[in-house]
Amino acid sequence: MKQKSYDVIIIGAGASGLFCAFKAAERGREVLLLDHQSSPGQKITVSGGGRCNFTNMELDVSNYISQNPAFCFSALKRFSQFDCIRFFESLDLPYEERKLGQLFCTVSAEEIVKKLVDLCEQHKVEILLDCRIAQLQKHDMFSLQTNNGELKAESVVIATGGLSYKNLGASDFGMMVAKRFGINTIATQPALVPLTFNEMHANIFKMLSGISMSALLTVGKESFRDDLLFTHKGLSGPAILQVSSYVKKNSSIIINVLPDIDLFVYLKKNKADSPKAQLKTILAQLLPKRFVQLMCDNYIQSRCMQEYSDNMLQQITEQLQCWELKPTGNRGYGVAEATCGGVDTHELSSKTFESKKVAGLYFIGEVIDVTGQLGGYNLQWAWSSGYCCGQFV
Ligand SMILES: Cc1cc2nc3c(=O)[nH]c(=O)nc-3n(C[C@H](O)[C@H](O)[C@H](O)COP(=O)(O)OP(=O)(O)OC[C@H]3O[C@@H](n4cnc5c(N)ncnc54)[C@H](O)[C@@H]3O)c2cc1C
Known part of the structure; x- marks a missing residue:
């Protein structure tokens, strides 16, 4: 040799x-x-x-x-x-x-x-x-x-x-x-990697697969504003990749799907202006229809706006602007960018x-x-x- x-x-x-x-x-x-x-x-x-x-x-x-x-x-x-x-x-x-x-x-x-x-x-x-x-x-x-x-x-x-x-x-x-x-x-x-969630969330995300929306994601002290993508395996898109590098065991991710408005004020105004309108109709003016429908089916109930108290509107606001999710894992080195x-x-x-x-x-x-x-x-x-x-x- x-x-x-x-x-x-x-x-x-x-x-x-x-x-x-x-x-x-x-x-x-x-x-x-x-x-x-x-x-x-x-x-x-x-x-x-x-x-x-x-x-x-x-x-x-x-x-x-x-x-x-x-x-x-x-x-x-x-x-x-x-x-x-x-x-x-x-x-x-x-x-x-x-x-x-x-x-x-x-x-x-x-x-x-x-x-x-x-x-x-x-x-x-x-x-x-x-x-x-x-x-x-x-x-x-x-x-x-x-x-x-x-x-x-x-x-x-x-x-x-x-x-x-x-x-x-x-x-x-x-x-x-x-x-x-x-x-x-x-x-x-793995870093810069799509995240996975428990069966209940995974099934919902599967039904939302293909929807991408601009969101503000926070994990610990880090926040990122970018696109969030629902997939048949969990959550992806640049915003998720960013937070994934900071996710530790038992970390929660806070998702704000409407980072540009004060949702509580918006909902109160719509309750006053259109008391008979359904919540899902109001939300669909801001968010993709399929997303609103699934949120209403699984996390918040859609009724006429006049039926919501301020307290209930605050809870809806929290659900959409402080949506807390705990990843169960990630998709691993096979798809991680770093x-x-x-x-x-x-x-x-x-x-x-x-x-x-x-x-x-x-x-x-x-x-x-x-x-x-x-x-x-x-x-x-x-x-x-x-x-x-x-x-x-
Ligand atoms: C799909 C994808 C997209 C990305 N897009 C971007 C992007 O747009 N912007 C960005 O900033 N970063 C991006 N990254 C990350 C970026 O590519 C890496 O951080 C960067 O290439 C790291 O450079 P490096 O020289 O350390 O390693 P690498 O570029 O990975 O090079 C390592 C080299 O070592 C060789 N090697 C490994 N083991 C051995 C061995 N035992 N013997 C001999 N050779 C070996 C490998 O074959 C490879 O050629 C992306 C990563 C992936 C996977």
Whole structure:
């Protein structure tokens, strides 16, 4: 079996690995970028529905979840959303701003991967695909036993991403490496994921399947205003994906399906103006008919407006503006857009991303315990951490 040595081996040719690879190579480092999949950047390709929501105009540490919230500050500052925009412009990748500051490419996300691979090739990064690692050890150098023989390097960067979408290459390799080298990890859970509910609610949501409405969702101290989608398996849509990352065991979600009005005042006015009108007719002026019908069948009774006391109108208001639901779980890593938890950032330098315990071992991207909200924040983290590590590795 052949044996080859490099300055740096980067494991994982996804968003962070590709970025780190050409940045390190730009500095004259001899870099091998390897992946066990047969093509690089598969998550980039499917991201943003194939248009890649690559960053967000509004970027702040509060857009990230981590046991060590300040960790991401330095990297996000050194490679910010504006640096990212300049970088995309330098590659002639056209983009547009959509709602909530989200920037999407206006060409296929595959173009981004192509351009990143081109950059790697220009800087003589060696890319090795379909490469499976049987063992990673450190002696004087790092040594990787692979189906391509033994590979050696001074430094190794773990850029193997989160645990979701196994079919796109996800694995727990990074977590396993951390554990083997005695580096602490934070327990993982699916993030940005549709939620599931008990049978009673699930049956109602099934009947509402396909309805999407703008709502304000709150879990703990976090609130998100975006679309809520009823599905045959529970609740989904961007608002649910956002709160899902904050849901813990026994968390309740508070849903306000009419965030723009004072419903109590509205109902009182309609009671005075149209006392004989049915509640469901009044509500159907504001909400989809099928939703109103099911709410009236299951949670609130529809009668003539004149039959409701103020107290009853207040209860209806609470049902629709403070609708409390307890998820029973989520749809899992198969459909989650990200992973919460990962390598404990207390173990890493926020400047270089090198392990404090194991010299020469670096972790970047989603494998670290830094999880972005929906809206381009996860890819921004991949670019920022890849960029910063690439300056030092
Ligand atoms: C469907 C979907 C849509 C998304 N859309 C967006 C979006 O629009 N905007 C956004 O910001 N984020 C989005 N994300 C999240 C974003 O894609 C990830 O956070 C980002 O790609 C993480 O970058 P990374 O480099 O850490 O990992 P990845 O890009 O996942 O790359 C990891 C690489 O490591 C490789 N690998 C894993 N294990 C091994 C191993 N044992 N040996 C060798 N190689 C290995 C994988 O094959 C993969 O190529 C989306 C995610 C999904 C699943």
